[in-house]
Amino acid sequence: MSERRPPICEFDLLAYADDRLEPGRRVEVDDYLATDPAAAARVAAFRRQTEALHRLYDPVLEEPVPERLSSLLERPRRRVFVPLLRLAAVIVLTIGAGSAGWWLRGQGDGSRLAAEAFLDRAGRAAVHPGAGFPHARVVDLSDGPVEAPDLRSHGYRLATISRTDDKAPLIRLDYEGSHGAISLFMGVLPRERTAPKAFGQGGGGLWWVDGPYVYALAGADPNLGALAEAVRRQTVLSATEPFPPLATTVDAGNRTGSVKPDSVPDPGGVELLPDLSTGQL
Amino acid sequence: MDDLKWLIAREIPHLRRYARALTRDAEEADDLVQDSLERALRKRHLWQRRGTLRGWLFRMLYHVHLNRRRGESRRPTEPSADGVAAGSAPPAQESYLECLRVADALDRLPASQRDAILLVSLEGMPYDEAAWILDIPIGTLRSRLSRGRDALRRSISARPKPTLLRRVK
Known part of the structure; x- marks a missing residue:
């Protein structure tokens, strides 16, 4: 039998059953459970409880939302609160115009699928430029507390703002600069498809997922990493939860930690965006 | 629909699921969700973006649930399958x-x-x-x-x- 490592407590078993343990501890609990059938049985029972609850209640998720609930959110409001508009600015997805393909490479799980679906929509959606854009204030640098990511210090100026008419917000910002243009899309991933934190790069672009929000950056600029970091720093202010420094190990679960990036040649910012394309998300 | 409303709307199925499990009654669960959503909409300017929107909505729902539970007699102790995923055939x-x-x-x-x-x-x-x-x-x-x-x-x-x-x- 293997020697016992630091004592496994009640809460370790609980967190183990709930898949909330960090990987190192999980391995220790694995070892412990191998030596303690009673504890293993308890953990298995906890997991069966969770499965049973899901089997009982998950069908609720598939039910159509009753009209009396959905109508609450469709009732027109006279004015939209600025802090709420700010939320829209969080939802940032930057990709090079028409170059969604890079995004689709290199990731291997639900996060990628979500991204694919999203970008598929981004690619197909009709985008209406300029005037009439209901979120202009959100991203209009001249008017309001909510700024579009300001990339002027990197030589990029915001050129146009546009959005789709879809009920799911999809906002696009085009920047123009010395290395050409980059386009910025803002969107939210479907609830079930989101990853807590994820990063990736490839095909000349960088992307990251923060809860329901997707961020990505692509373009011909060699300093793409620095641009992405600038976008990230500015959007994180209104993010729904603190975003850990990208340079540090991604917490929790089975994701890999910080991985040396390889393909984006900017030393200033790119190391802050680890390439997790080889890792599980 | 503004974007916050859109974000709230996409949480409704999860709020309904939790409410259903809490109450084990489909009608009562949706009453609870409705009260919570109304409250969330009234208070949405207070949404501070600390924590997740989802957590905020759940916190609101739970608060409403506690109030309702206090105000009511205990629900029937005889459990039934009524509130469990009504309308969907068990696999x-x-x-x-x-x-x-x-x-x-x-x-x-x-x-x-x-x-x-x-x-x-x-x-x-x-x-x-x-x-x-x-x-x-x-x-x-x-x-x-x-x-x-x-x-x-x-x-x-x-x-x-x-x-x-x-x-x-």
């Missing part, structure tokens, strides 16, 4: 019965333990967020989960196994 009858036993055992737990277990196990809330939603210290949450899940386990294994249980291959 496999025998394992579904087993699931109902979990639901019934859950119903016999103290409410504070049941609420915590549903939040973490069913809704997958992180411990810290669940503690915030229930407005309790995280240590309290952990011990409620631990005690509750052990009691559930004992309660289920203490009862005779239903003959319809799926056979082990």
Whole structure:
């Protein structure tokens, strides 16, 4: 039998059953459970409880939302609160115009699928430029507390703002600069498809997922990493939860930690965006 | 629909699921969600973007739930399958019965333990967020989960196994 490592407590078993343990501890609990059938049985029972609850209640998720609930959110409001508009600015997805393909490479799980679906929509959606854009204030640098990511210090100026008419917000910002243009899309991933934190790069672009929000950056600029970091720093202010420094190990679960990036040649910012394309998300 | 409303709208199925599990009554669950949404819309300017929007909505729902529970007589102690995923056919009858036993055992737990277990196990809330939603210290949450899940386990294994249980291959 293997020697016992630091004592496994009640809460370790609980967190183990709930898949909330960090990987190192999980391995220790694995070892412990191998030596303690009673504890293993308890953990298995906890997991069966969770499965049973899901089997009982998950069908609720598939039910159509009753009209009396959905109508609450469709009732027109006279004015939209600025802090709420700010939320829209969080939802940032930057990709090079028409170059969604890079995004689709290199990731291997639900996060990628979500991204694919999203970008598929981004690619197909009709985008209406300029005037009439209901979120202009959100991203209009001249008017309001909510700024579009300001990339002027990197030589990029915001050129146009546009959005789709879809009920799911999809906002696009085009920047123009010395290395050409980059386009910025803002969107939210479907609830079930989101990853807590994820990063990736490839095909000349960088992307990251923060809860329901997707961020990505692509373009011909060699300093793409620095641009992405600038976008990230500015959007994180209104993010729904603190975003850990990208340079540090991604917490929790089975994701890999910080991985040396390889393909984006900017030393200033790119190391802050680890390439997790080889890792599980 | 502005974007916050859109974000709230996409949480409705999850709010409904938690409410359904809390109340085990489809109608009552939707009443609870409706009250919570109305409250959330009234107070949405208070949404501080600390924590997740989802956590904020769940916290609101739980608060409303507590108020309603206080104001009402206890729900019937005789558990039934009525509130469980009404309208959807159970995929496999025998394992579904087993699931109902979990639901019934859950119903016999103290409410504070049941609420915590549903939040973490069913809704997958992180411990810290669940503690915030229930407005309790995280240590309290952990011990409620631990005690509750052990009691559930004992309660289920203490009862005779239903003959319809799926056979082990």
